[in-house]
Amino acid sequence: MQNTIHWAREWVRTVLAALATTTGRRRAQCADLPAVAVALPGPPPLVSLAPLPRHRSPYGVHGLLDGEDTVLVRPYVAAYEHRAAS
Template sequence: MTVSIIHALAHWILGVFRPGTGRRRAGTHPAAAAPARVRERRPGPAVVPLPVPRSPYGLPVLLDGARTAPIRPYVLAAERAEQERERERARQTRRRVALVLAADFGVDLDLHVVGAERAA
């Protein structure tokens, strides 16, 4: 008797959690699609088509290698920035030397200023 109860319980659990067999869908038919409504086209502004994209590799004109830069522009920009920093360091060094000479030895390096000889 206990075995039949266990079997009945297992059969019921499998019936609940087993995937469907598809019997319920066997007799149904898909609904017919509704016919699409045709809209009237109103005259509007003329549509200008976009130009066809072209690859530069397919052009009949060859690229001139002498006129193109062989290096990336960001590399040139970094080199220019480094040169500018070097120039600024050199200017700052000259200013510091002039300040030390003026403060310690009384040497005035600003001879290009008009009247600087009389002021010093």
């Protein structure tokens, strides 16, 4: 397996080396030019007319919930308690 991986790595290296035959002459010519920063006009900033309301959690808005008044979420607990009592 190591020979296959080594062979594949060398093959990829050879192919990439053949594709990258540039000498970088064009890039070297451009390096002599001074870099100029140009400020592009952007969209105007968004202005909020009214602030957003404060985030509130919907839980506990109407007060605390009583466990006896709500529907059972886990009916297997009630079944376990019923079996344990008998």
